[in-house]
Amino acid sequence: MKLYARIVSPYTRKVRVLAKETGTEAKFETFMMSSAAEHRQFVPPLSPMGKIPVMELDNGNALADSPYICELLDSLHNGPKMFPAGPEQWQVRQLLALGDGITDCAITATGEARMRPEQFREQSVIDFQLLKVSRGLDALEPKVENELDGKVNVGVIAVACAMGYLEFRIPDFFAAQRAAHPKLYAWYEVFKQRPSMVETAPRDEVAPN
Amino acid sequence: MMKLYGSNGSPFTRKVRVFIGEAGLWDRVEYVLVPPNEFRTVMPKHSPLGKVPVLELDDGSKMIDSPAICEYLDSLHTGRKLFPEDPAERWTALRYLALGDGICEAVIAAFRELYRPKDKQNTALVDRESKRVANCVDLLEREIDEFAAGPVTIGQIAAAIGVGHIIFRRQTGELPEHPALDLAIRAPRLLAWYEDFFQRPSMQNAKPEK
Numbered sequence: 001m002k003l004y005a006r007i008v009s010p011y012t013r014k015v016r017v018l019a020k021e022t023g024t025e026a027k028f029e030t031f032m033m034s035s036a037a038e039h040r041q042f043v044p045p046l047s048p049m050g051k052i053p054v055m056e057l058d059n060g061n062a063l064a065d066s067p068y069i070c071e072l073l074d075s076l077h078n079g080p081k082m083f084p085a086g087p088e089q090w091q092v093r094q095l096l097a098l099g100d101g102i103t104d105c106a107i108t109a110t111g112e113a114r115m116r117p118e119q120f121r122e123q124s125v126i127d128f129q130l131l132k133v134s135r136g137l138d139a140l141e142p143k144v145e146n147e148l149d150g151k152v153n154v155g156v157i158a159v160a161c162a163m164g165y166l167e168f169r170i171p172d173f174f175a176a177q178r179a180a181h182p183k184l185y186a187w188y189e190v191f192k193q194r195p196s197m198v199e200t201a202p203r204d205e206v207a208p209n
Numbered sequence: 210m211m212k213l214y215g216s217n218g219s220p221f222t223r224k225v226r227v228f229i230g231e232a233g234l235w236d237r238v239e240y241v242l243v244p245p246n247e248f249r250t251v252m253p254k255h256s257p258l259g260k261v262p263v264l265e266l267d268d269g270s271k272m273i274d275s276p277a278i279c280e281y282l283d284s285l286h287t288g289r290k291l292f293p294e295d296p297a298e299r300w301t302a303l304r305y306l307a308l309g310d311g312i313c314e315a316v317i318a319a320f321r322e323l324y325r326p327k328d329k330q331n332t333a334l335v336d337r338e339s340k341r342v343a344n345c346v347d348l349l350e351r352e353i354d355e356f357a358a359g360p361v362t363i364g365q366i367a368a369a370i371g372v373g374h375i376i377f378r379r380q381t382g383e384l385p386e387h388p389a390l391d392l393a394i395r396a397p398r399l400l401a402w403y404e405d406f407f408q409r410p411s412m413q414n415a416k417p418e419k
Contacts, residue, residue, distance in 0.1 A: 048344030049311035063300065065307035067276070072300065090272070090281055097274030101258040120331045132258050139257035 001028035002056040003069070004043055006205070010103045010165035011066040012053040013200045015073070017157050018082050020196035024073045028055065034205050067096060070154050082154040095147055095155025102136035102162040105129040110169045130173055133166070137181050144183040148191075160197060163188045168202045211238045213278075214255050215262035216245060217418035220313040220374040221275040222262040227366050228279045230411025232286050238264075245419075276306060279363055291363045302364035305356050308345050309367025315341040316374050320383050335385055342375060343389035350396035357402050361409075369412065372403045377417040 005012040019025045033039050039052065047054040047062040055063045055072065063069055074082045084092055109129035112121055140148075140159060148156055163184075166174040178185045191197065213229070215222030229238050243251050243261065255263040256273045264272040264281070272278050283292050293299045319338040322330055349356065349368055356364060375392065378384035392400045406412060 044344065048308070048341065048348045049315070050341055050344070051311070057300075061304065063304050063307070064311065065303075068300075068303045068307060071303075075296065090277075093274070093277045093280070094272060097277050098257070101260070101273065105258060117331060117333075120325075120329050122325065122329055135253065135257040135259070 001058060003028050003030045004046065004052050004054045004056070005030050005032050006034075006039060006052055007032065007200075008168075008202050008205060009052050010107075010161045010202070011100070013164065013202065014100075014154075014157050014161045015053050015066050015069050016200045017161065017196040018070045018154060019073055020199065021152055021157070021194075022073060022077045022079060022082060024076050027073065027076050067100070067154070070157075074154070080152075082152070082157070084153060091147060092153045092155040095143070095153075096158045098136060098139060099155060099158030099160075099162045102133050102140075103158075103165055105132040105136065106162065106165055106170065109133070114169075130170075133173075134177060134180075136162075137177055137184060141181045141184050144187050148184075148187050156191070160188060160191050164192065164197070164202065211267055212241050212265040213238050213262055214241045214243055214252070214265065216243050216248065217416075218245065219261045220316075220370045220417070221260075221310070223373070223415045223417060224309075224367055224370045225262050225264070225275050225278050225282075226415035227370065227409075227411045228282060228291065228363065230414055231291060231361055231366065231409075232282055233288060234282055234286055237285070238282075276310070276363075283363075289360065291361065291366070293362055298362075301356070302362040305349075305362075305364030306367040308349065309364070309369070309371035312342055312345045312371030313374050315339075315345070316371075316378055316384060319385070320378055323383060323385070336387070339385065339387040339389050343387075343395065345371070346375070346390075346392065346396045346399065350399045353398045353402055365406070369403055369406045372399060373407065373412075373417060376403075381419060 003015065005016065016030070019028075031042070033042060043052060043054060044050040046056055047064050049064055051064060053066055053069055055069045057063055063072060071083055083089060106129070109126045112125045112129070148159065213222075213225060215225065217223075226240060229235055249259065252259045252261060252263070255265070255271055258273070260273065262275055262278060264278045266272065272281060280292050283290055293302050315338040319335045322335050349372070356368060372392070375384070375390055379390060384390065389395065
């Protein structure tokens with residue numbers, strides 16, 4: 001199998017963190033693209049949605065959407081499951097949806113601010129998406145003790161990657177939200193020290209476009 | 210009774226409604242329509258990110274994310290599972306689920322663009338998203354024999370919802386007349402499959418509306 005990846009993509013990071021946490025990295029090859037141009041060149045012929053991460057399966061088909069790629073990798077090892085079974089599974093899936101949902105809104109905001117041609121940008125779009133992000137963080141704060149502290153699962157990883165994306169792309173907003181979410185930020189500062197997080201930390205690509 | 214909060218224009222809401230019909234769970238879920246003009250005030254009360262659909266469980270807790278909601282509902286019935294249990298069949302179904310949802314996301318991205326002020330509309334983006342939809346349609350057309358075979362799964366439901374959303378937004382004029390999106394020309398077999406699937410009671414009970 002082959003994972004099409006970019007270091008700036010928080011969804012890619014989630015898959016790679018999960019692979020490192022589950023020891024499944026050797027089950028696939030990683031094609032780390034280094035620009036949007038490479039992305040446009042290599043991904044659409046494989047996957048019609050054109051999004052990453054996408055996993056090229058051994059039969060040549062593409063599996064898109066990071067939660068499904070995570071689930072596939074989780075089926076390939078016998079250690080502690082990142083998608084736990086039993087009643088806890090729904091809580092973890094909700095945490096995953098919340099983490100990814102925050103990332104979705106953050107990416108819409110940064111897309112508007114960075115990628116959209118300047119003459120078409122609207123501040124109201126950015127403000128609305130960041131309002132949703134802050135509501136998402138509000139929803140996470142009371143979950144820290146029971147659902148985040150000391151846990152490693154796909155939901156926790158999704159939240160960590162969402163926080164990492166905010167810190168990377170919207171640092172002023174990230175800093176401004178700290179005071180209202182002390183438990184969440186304290187948890188994140190510890191979790192981001194894990195080798196799986198350190199080794200996948202986002203950085204600007206050599207060629208931004 | 211559980212409650213499903215959603216809107217009739219939302220394909221993700223429709224997917225869950227069709228799923229409930231196919232799973233035979235309407236005796237346990239009540240559909241609560243959130244009118245478009247109340248959307249921005251009502252939905253944040255149910256979900257921090259303000260998105261539909263939301264499933265309220267009997268204990269009052271709320272679930273977001275249509276794939277997660279569907280899979281939870283699938284755990285509540287003893288009939289044949291719409292998320293296949295066999296691993297190979299499961300990855301196939303999830304692959305089509307991602308494709309169907311991907312079509313909807315791209316249609317929505319193009320549609321939203323047309324609701325911006327005229328001088329802020331980025332026609333290049335509409336074109337890009339329309340092509341993305343067309344690429345997904347091409348793949349479904351190519352693989353129609355594979356994905357339409359066998360009993361109904363979440364993959365078929367999501368694909369039908371995706372195709373239906375293209376047709377719906379073209380009918381309402383909220384999707385540009387992009388030649389890539391004329392399904393009768395581009396994907397005749399997929400369209401024929403969809404028209405047949407659309408006759409299912411689960412689909413008839415969840416038709417798209419503005």
